[in-house]
Amino acid sequence: MMRGRVAYAGAIHEACPDTADASAVRLADGRVRREDEVVWLAPLEVGTIFALGLNYAEHAKELQFNKQQEPLVFLKGPGTVIGHRGFTRRPADVTFMHYECELAVVIGQSARNVSRDQAMRHVAGYTIANDYTIRDYLENYYRPNLRVKNRDGGTVLGPWFVDAADIEDVTQLELRTYVNGTLRQQGNTRDLVTDIPALIEYLSSFMTLAPGDVILTGTPEGTVNVDVGDEVVCEIDGLGRLVNTIASDADFGRE
Structure with missing residues (x-):
């Protein structure tokens, strides 16, 4: 549903x-x-947002980044989230801002010290995320700074929340991103470096996951710069299509 x-x-x-x-x-x-x-x-009241960096091997290779020993995870604040058909600001001083189409996993029941084989019982469902990055501001892939990943309106969620039971195989979902109608990014969740059960096991080993918490599982290769006026559409099999438009400082009254 x-x-x-x-x-x-x-x-x-x-x-x-x-x-x-x-x-x-x-x-x-x-x-x-x-x-x-x-x-x-956003299709749900969002709790804590856990974002995965470089969780697709080809994307890590694209950025010339070597595999880390543990998942690269950082937190995002609630002010980052906007919904389907929303507008995301591109600051006038940046040269490289890109989308990140991601499968978003929604926690349905509290999880603490959950084993891998029990992890999926704690998943309520899924939605699509488009988590923008401004490469100009990035100082360290291991610890993305606030200006990169906690920008107002920089994380688009939706349009739909889909129950976990309605997704036949979450390990075989195609992800696609179109910029102004041209396919720019494509991947599949089978290529996750750290899969969903492992992520839940890892996170719940040192903190409690609560209902409404969201895990952004990372983006495949194929990220390109986007400019003011571009329409970005992210699709994931079974979850729909998430539409977003890039806006200028002037559009947000920041001339």
């Missing part, structure tokens, strides 16, 4: 795809509205 959250007519509504019109959404009260008539929110 796919479900999301939108703002419409002064209220927040749960929504789902409209079966009769792929460009429309059905609100929980039965009303049907076009995608562009509503404001899209």
